[in-house]
Every structure is written in C-alpha cells, then in structure tokens.
Amino acid sequence: MTALAFGFATPLLLLGLLATVIPFILHLLSSVKAQEVFFPTLRFLKRSMEKTARRRRIQNWLLLLLRAGLLALLAFAVSEPLTKTAGSWFSGQRYAAVVILDNSMSMAAMSGSSSRFSQARDQAASLLSGENMPTMAALITTNGGWVSPEMTAELEPLREQITRSNIGAGAAAILRPVQDALDMLEKQTLPRRAIYIFSDLQVLSFEQMVLAQDLARAKDVHLLVVNTGSGSVDNVGITDLEVIGQRVVNSLLEFKVTLTNSSAIDKTVDVGLRVGGQAVGAKISKSLARSGEAGSSATLTFRHRFTSSGPASGEIYIEQGDQLAQDNVRRFCLRIGGRVKVLVVRGYSDPADSPSMDPAMALLAALDPYAGAGDAPPWPIQASVIEADNFASTSLAGMDAVYFCEMPAFSADQAKAVAGFVQEGRTACFFLGPNCNANNYNEILLDGIKDEGGLLPARIGEPTGEVSLEADAFTVDWVDVSHDYFKGLMQEMADYLTMQVHRYYKLTATPTPGQTLIRLAGGDPLAVTKRFGRGRVLMFASTCSPRWGSIYVAPVFLPMVHRASLLARVSQRGDDMFLAGSPAIIWPEGLPNTDPLNIQVTLPLDAPNPGAVVSVPVRRTTEGAMARFEQTTALGVYKWKLIADRPLDDTPAGQFVVNGDGRESNLASYTAEAFTAAMQRAPRNLQNVHVAANLDAVNEAASLAAEGHNWWDFAAIFAILFLVLEALVANRGKAKVEEAIPDHLNPKMAA
Structure with missing residues (x-):
C-alpha cells in the first residue's frame, strides 16, 4: 500500500489549540458556589430540582467538549492540514530513474521543424544533465539500440548513448520496457524512484499498458511521460504490400497495397509503382476518408511482368509528402526465376x-x-x-x-x-x-x-x-x-x-x-x-x-x-522482404562444401552508419545453408555476398529489403487526460502519473502533486457543523430546564 505523510502548511497557527481550554476556564470561573438559604415552602421541590441538576451537569460537560472541539477545529483549519504521498517528488532530492526512449517509426513523424524523436532525445539528454538529474539511472530504447544492464551513477555514458540513438522502424510496445524498468527499480534503496517515458503516446504503443492488469508494484513509482506527439495529425501511409503470383520470368504478378489515413481530414493521394528505380505504368489517385471513418483505408492493385530472371527490386510510393515520410514508400525484393x-x-x-x-x-x-x-x-x-x-x-x-x-x-x-x-x-x-x-x-x-x-x-x-x-x-x-x-x-x-x-x-x-x-x-x-x-x-x-x-x-x-x-520451382523460399526488427533469413545457393563460410551484409542508405558491413556466419540446416541477420532496424535495401576462405568462381550474392511495421503509420495517440485517467483506474490504481509536453512541465506537475492535498476546507466545514451542534445542544438544554420548573412558579407560565 502507498504510505501517506501528514503535515501543515502553517504549523505555527497550531498554537490556537491552546484556546480549547478557554471553555473550561470560563466554566470554573462561573461555577462559584452561592450561599445556601433554606425556605421551608420550597422543600417539596428539592427532589425534583436535584434530578434536574444532575441532567444539567451532563449537558454542561457535553457543551464544554463541543465548544473546545470547535476551537480546536478552527485552529486546525487555519493551520492548513496537508497529506502527501510518502516518497513524493521534491526538487533536489536523491532519486533513481529509468529513462525509456521511444524510437519506434511513429517517432520519426515531423512535429514543427523537427521530428518527435529528436525532441524526445533532446529532452531525455537534458534530464541526465540538469539540476534535477537522478542519482542513479538506466536507459532503455524501445526498438533496439540500448538496454542498460543495471542502474548506474555514471550518467555521462547514458547521455552519450541517448545522443547516438536513432529510429528503429518497428513497432514499440511500451509495457515491456516499463516492466523491465520496474525490475531494475525494485533493487534500488533510494526512497524516490521514477520512470521517465519520452514518447508520442501512440495508441499502438501504449494500448497494452493501458489495459495491463499487473502494475501493482508500480504504485510507489512516479511515472512521468514527456509527450512529443501532441498536435494535429497529417499522414497517409502504405501499411501493407502483398505480391501475388509466381516469381517466374514472364509471369504476371500483382502488387496489392493497403493505404491508411490517420489524418483528421479527408485526403487524396497519388500512388505509383517503380521497378529498378523507374516508374512503371500510370499512377492511381485515391481518396480516403478521415481517420476512424469508413473509407479511411483502401486497397490498390498494380500489375507487372518481369521479362528477365534474377533479383528484382522496386517500390510502391505515395507522391505527396506528409508528417511521416517513412511510410510513403514500401519496397519489395523478389527472386525472379527463369522459365x-x-x-x-x-x-x-x-x-x-x-x-x-x-x-x-x-x-x-x-x-x-x-x-x-x-x-x-x-x-x-x-x-x-x-x-x-x-x-x-x-x-x-x-x-x-x-x-x-x-x-x-x-x-x-x-x-x-x-x-x-x-x-x-x-x-x-x-x-x-x-x-x-x-x-x-x-x-x-x-x-x-x-x-x-x-x-x-x-x-x-x-x-x-x-x-x-x-x-x-x-x-x-x-x-x-x-x-x-x-x-x-x-x-x-x-x-x-x-x-x-x-x-x-x-x-x-x-x-x-x-x-x-x-x-x-x-x-x-x-x-x-x-x-x-x-x-x-x-x-x-x-x-x-x-x-x-x-x-x-x-x-x-x-x-x-x-x-x-x-509452384514447383525449387528456389522459391519466399521473398526477400522483412519487417523492421525481425530477423532476415538469407538462403545462399550453390555453396562450396567448405567451412567456415560467412555472409557480409552492407547496411542501407537510411542506416545510422550507411554502407557499413556486418558479417554473419552461414549455418547448414536440413533445409539448406542459411544465415540469420538480426540488425534490421533501418529501412531500405540491404546487399549481401558470400565470403569464403578461398576465392570462388561464382560468388553467391543478393539483396533483401526491410520495411516498417505498417501499424506504426497510424499516428493516433492518447490525450494526456485519457492516459492519466486510465492509469488511475482499477486495477492499475497508479496515482503518481504525470504527462506533459516537455521535461520542465512534467517535473512541475510532479512537484505540484508532491505538495499534497490541503484539508483546511474540510476542517472549516467540520467547525461549522460543531458550531451548529453546539447551538442545538445549548438550546435544547435551556428548554428542558424551563420545563422542569412548576407552572405556578415559572414566570413565563404565570404571565
């Protein structure tokens, strides 16, 4: 359970509690015993008056307590009582933080003059170098690049890693990095712990987290989200490409593409086919309804017949530009066999x-x-x-x-x-x-x-x-x-x-x-x-x-x-087309029976280090020789060739393409209010969740929440209730005293 701390905004005013003794002092001062004078004619009332006096003594004590309580509540209210969550977020205090940097494809969308990712990267770097930088920290990027093995007090290497981070074109599921961050924070002894997420709050990335059932251990952890994805959305993307037909020379192939509009307005785009860098056939113009409405997605079909065998590459492209350029092109790489x-x-x-x-x-x-x-x-x-x-x-x-x-x-x-x-x-x-x-x-x-x-x-x-x-x-x-x-x-x-x-x-x-x-x-x-x-x-x-x-x-x-x-063609093992983040399987043919063999893969132009060469070993399996290439975070065309210990007459070589996850084209995101409310609802019940457009704003929101809740208004309400209750008890007691006097001796009744 989350522990609560209790305090006062102006504790000096608690001296007002001394006023609670005033009713008792006044009572003592007014309780001087008078001289007794016996009147024989009143002796018959003695028994009745003694009974009434006992009742009045009880009522007087109740009134004393009510009046003392009233003064105590007034002193309590003006002192402004506060409740705060134990371990609240205070500026300048020691804390541990895990930085989660979203580098999925949607973060490449432009927001103003820069991308969402560049803004998130700059904000994350400033967290580790500002006045309120954490005592211990770790870094997790959602799409490859870096995952800290453990928390560290050395922040400079983390800042450098953030600066070197780049977009990984796959989808990002934020829940998994958050769970990894919680694992690291559970080992920390610092009283204050936080997870900073620098992201665009994309529905695709955060949906699993919003629906998660097992975040109870995050109750004492502050979750601070820097949202770089706010604002209007303008994007039409190619979300899928299916090549239909046999990859054989002179055989007609169909290229079926899916378009999705995630904009808030209707859009019309022109779509074309390029083969080997050259436009083929006529473009197709297509109108799409705004996001969320019928007709916001559509399928188009292009046809082409390859007249020569060998590797063939090309792309389907959208001519108009928008926020996310990466999904305006979807590439293909086919092995076209001979007759x-x-x-x-x-x-x-x-x-x-x-x-x-x-x-x-x-x-x-x-x-x-x-x-x-x-x-x-x-x-x-x-x-x-x-x-x-x-x-x-x-x-x-x-x-x-x-x-x-x-x-x-x-x-x-x-x-x-x-x-x-x-x-x-x-x-x-x-x-x-x-x-x-x-x-x-x-x-x-x-x-x-x-x-x-x-x-x-x-x-x-x-x-x-x-x-x-x-x-x-x-x-x-x-x-x-x-x-x-x-x-x-x-x-x-x-x-x-x-x-x-x-x-x-x-x-x-x-x-x-x-x-x-x-x-x-x-x-x-x-x-x-x-x-x-x-x-x-x-x-x-x-x-x-x-x-x-x-x-x-x-x-x-x-x-x-x-x-x-x-379909009988032996070399058809599938197309050389892969999604970002998934392994690319290379099947070189005509290999010599020599070991070891390696495949050298040249990274595409869109890679952080374009033209760099990565070597992977060739493994022989029951289905043939194959190599598994894991570094597929960049979009584009990858080229490969076989490397052997001795020169080969005919060196196997080829290429493959990597496309982005089509789901990332949908830039729809949660609002800050919707995400915060979802985190605070059962079964998550996370109260320390703050979302803002920049680091300063999210820290300020956390600091304001750390000031706690002021209960002076509730204390004032209780004081008023005590005042009303005191008046009711006092008036009721007075009425009963008057009722206890005989009618012929009561001046009011005699009148």
Whole structure:
C-alpha cells in the first residue's frame, strides 16, 4: 500500500489549540458556589430540582467538549492540514530513474521543424544533465539500440548513448520496457524512484499498458511521460504490400497495397509503382476518408511482368509528402526465376491413334501452348517430352517438375531417381491410365521407398467403370479450392466441378495418407497429393487423355497444371522482404562444401552508419545453408555476398529489403487526460502519473502533486457543523430546564 505523510502548511497557527481550554476556564470561573438559604415552602421541590441538576451537569460537560472541539477545529483549519504521498517528488532530492526512449517509426513523424524523436532525445539528454538529474539511472530504447544492464551513477555514458540513438522502424510496445524498468527499480534503496517515458503516446504503443492488469508494484513509482506527439495529425501511409503470383520470368504478378489515413481530414493521394528505380505504368489517385471513418483505408492493385530472371527490386510510393515520410514508400525484393522447366514422360502411344488421344499432347497444351510458334509471346514454362523407354535419372537434370502420363511401370533405379528428385524440392505428377501396372506402382514407388511412408500419396487398387457411349460418367462433387493449386483459379464453384471420368483406379489411404484434392460423387478420390521431403507428389486416378474421360477439357485443368508447374520451382523460399526488427533469413545457393563460410551484409542508405558491413556466419540446416541477420532496424535495401576462405568462381550474392511495421503509420495517440485517467483506474490504481509536453512541465506537475492535498476546507466545514451542534445542544438544554420548573412558579407560565 502507498504510505501517506501528514503535515501543515502553517504549523505555527497550531498554537490556537491552546484556546480549547478557554471553555473550561470560563466554566470554573462561573461555577462559584452561592450561599445556601433554606425556605421551608420550597422543600417539596428539592427532589425534583436535584434530578434536574444532575441532567444539567451532563449537558454542561457535553457543551464544554463541543465548544473546545470547535476551537480546536478552527485552529486546525487555519493551520492548513496537508497529506502527501510518502516518497513524493521534491526538487533536489536523491532519486533513481529509468529513462525509456521511444524510437519506434511513429517517432520519426515531423512535429514543427523537427521530428518527435529528436525532441524526445533532446529532452531525455537534458534530464541526465540538469539540476534535477537522478542519482542513479538506466536507459532503455524501445526498438533496439540500448538496454542498460543495471542502474548506474555514471550518467555521462547514458547521455552519450541517448545522443547516438536513432529510429528503429518497428513497432514499440511500451509495457515491456516499463516492466523491465520496474525490475531494475525494485533493487534500488533510494526512497524516490521514477520512470521517465519520452514518447508520442501512440495508441499502438501504449494500448497494452493501458489495459495491463499487473502494475501493482508500480504504485510507489512516479511515472512521468514527456509527450512529443501532441498536435494535429497529417499522414497517409502504405501499411501493407502483398505480391501475388509466381516469381517466374514472364509471369504476371500483382502488387496489392493497403493505404491508411490517420489524418483528421479527408485526403487524396497519388500512388505509383517503380521497378529498378523507374516508374512503371500510370499512377492511381485515391481518396480516403478521415481517420476512424469508413473509407479511411483502401486497397490498390498494380500489375507487372518481369521479362528477365534474377533479383528484382522496386517500390510502391505515395507522391505527396506528409508528417511521416517513412511510410510513403514500401519496397519489395523478389527472386525472379527463369522459365520453369518441365519434363513430360509419354508412357503409351499407339501410332494408329489420333494425336488428340495422346495424354502427353494434352499436357503440353496446358504447359506451353505457344511451343514452336515463331512469334510466341513470353511464357514462363518450358516443356519437353521423352518416351518412357528413354527415361533415366539423367532425364531429370535441370528440371523443376516431371509428369508421367500412363507410365507402364518403374524400375527400382527409376523410382529412386524420382524420389530423390522430389525430396530436393521438386514436383512429380502421375496420371494413371489403361497401360499402368498398379502392382508395380505399389511395390516399387510405395512399398519400395522407405522414406516418409513411400513416394505415392495413396495405394492403387483395381480400375473401375465402363468406357462406352452407354456408360454413365463419374462426376466431381468436391474440389479443395483452398489449396494453392486451385485457389482463385475460378470465380464460380461450378467451374471447378466440370471434370468427368468413365474409368479410374480406386485409391486407398496409406499409413501416411495424402491429401484429397478432387473427389468423385461416390466418395472416391480423383486427385491426391502429399509432401515428400521438400517437394510434392501429385497423383490422378485417371488419365488426362480422352480414353477414360474428359479431364483435359475441364476449364480448371489447364490453369491447375500451369499453377502446379510454377509452384514447383525449387528456389522459391519466399521473398526477400522483412519487417523492421525481425530477423532476415538469407538462403545462399550453390555453396562450396567448405567451412567456415560467412555472409557480409552492407547496411542501407537510411542506416545510422550507411554502407557499413556486418558479417554473419552461414549455418547448414536440413533445409539448406542459411544465415540469420538480426540488425534490421533501418529501412531500405540491404546487399549481401558470400565470403569464403578461398576465392570462388561464382560468388553467391543478393539483396533483401526491410520495411516498417505498417501499424506504426497510424499516428493516433492518447490525450494526456485519457492516459492519466486510465492509469488511475482499477486495477492499475497508479496515482503518481504525470504527462506533459516537455521535461520542465512534467517535473512541475510532479512537484505540484508532491505538495499534497490541503484539508483546511474540510476542517472549516467540520467547525461549522460543531458550531451548529453546539447551538442545538445549548438550546435544547435551556428548554428542558424551563420545563422542569412548576407552572405556578415559572414566570413565563404565570404571565
């Protein structure tokens, strides 16, 4: 519990308490015993008068006490009684303080001619060098940079660290630094302790603290907030960027951006796309409603097709300036792969059949419809065909995916080659047909592959169905439209359900079952998939030729095969785009089998030390070689290259980008009154909370609060109540005395 100290503003006036003896002195002086004279005619009243006298003695003592209390209260009131919190904030006294400096991205917003952060930094530095600097201090920056290991009396290093501090573009949760500060202050023996927060009171940063339930230990700690974020807000920011599509040369990509207006007025902005430093396409003008209203946020979409492979970088930008320049640009860095290489293995081809009956031809039409055309437009997939008899392990070299069309059977060596191909992160697809040996598939590809329960996603049973004009076809009643192979391909669910087959193989689950993607109306799966190693296996229970059905003419078939092939690219580990404050994972490829290896990262132009080089080690994992880079507090483009002990013919190199946390674009903040009231409410009940726009003002507020509460007004009220009570008791006593005199002897009654 918080202890209270009691005192008086003018204690000399407490001498007035001596006046409380005056009623007793007057009583003694007026209580002289008179001479007794006996009148025989009054002896009959003696018993009644003695009884009345006893009552009057009791009433006289009560009046004496009331009058004495009245004089005491008057003396008490004019002395101005005060209550103060023990350990109050007095100028010039020894105290311990933890300085929390908010260096999140919102603090980069301009406030007048300087940023919120520069103002906060200057104020924090002045705290440690002014007249009221703490005896012991520590420093915590919210977004990297510095956290004091313990309190120290050496303030000069802390001042220097504050001066060197810079913006870290991530979000700041103030609650965690406050809890760390309380941990340090609990070890201090100084009677006065404080936490100084230099921040903009951004709702995002302080919301957890406002809602915190476990701040009881802060009751005896002064919380002083220097708010550098007051004033009007003018900001529209790019809060999110999503790149949709396969990162493959000639493949159309969509850049979906989210805009948020945190201004108090409606805003209109022009948004554009730059690739490699050059503007691409037309800008989009967008109007946004004021903050908090419907329409204050909007999504825009830009489209671009990269015509060459390799690293590609660019940015979405807002042309107009505002308070926070950092969120007017959101960068991207992509790995654009070359054309996806796909191998189609033709398992059966009857020379007497029409080419339209060849399942390999149906696949080629989906994979590379412009193959052989002289003026073909750019296409992201390059497909080739070989006969089943010519398939060997070397056939898979350089391929990203392989499709087996009615492959009759596999040898053990072929199965081993396909399994290794998939485990490395590629895709194998099987279309079963009339000439497939189900027993061979199960024996060689399922039971013969011991890893992960076998290569196939299901066990192959007997074929079922009739192939004739009179036979009914089996229809599809369900497709997993949430899977990457199907997501967003069709606008209507009915377009996914157009596949029909007359004959198919029964597929049954294995101990490590695959995932059903397409299901027939009778409940049997038509397409099943599973992860195998880093790659994927896909199997259809029927062929893609017209022999057993109409899979190849279904609207969803061609885009599904196209999508599955683009997703087969082994090097796709995600984009090289990271949020400030989160680690950047670098996946260098083509590394030599030598140790040790290091990655050298060059910091971006917006870093405090632009162009500086930081070295991080390369670690080999089951997913490949990787390096983890932690120093991502600055926004911009980071470049990296591999460093080995010996020269390399082809040194791996690349780049990645760091963007700010989009939530920081919302500059909405608590008012000083709202934050203080929230801290004072249960269950926090923190009374020593002060918020002001600068250090002098917040210290003055704390000093005024330390003067305590003056209770003279309450003392005066009690004195008045005692006065009224004294009058009531005195008048009541007088009336009762008169009532005790017999009517024939009472002059008032006789009259």
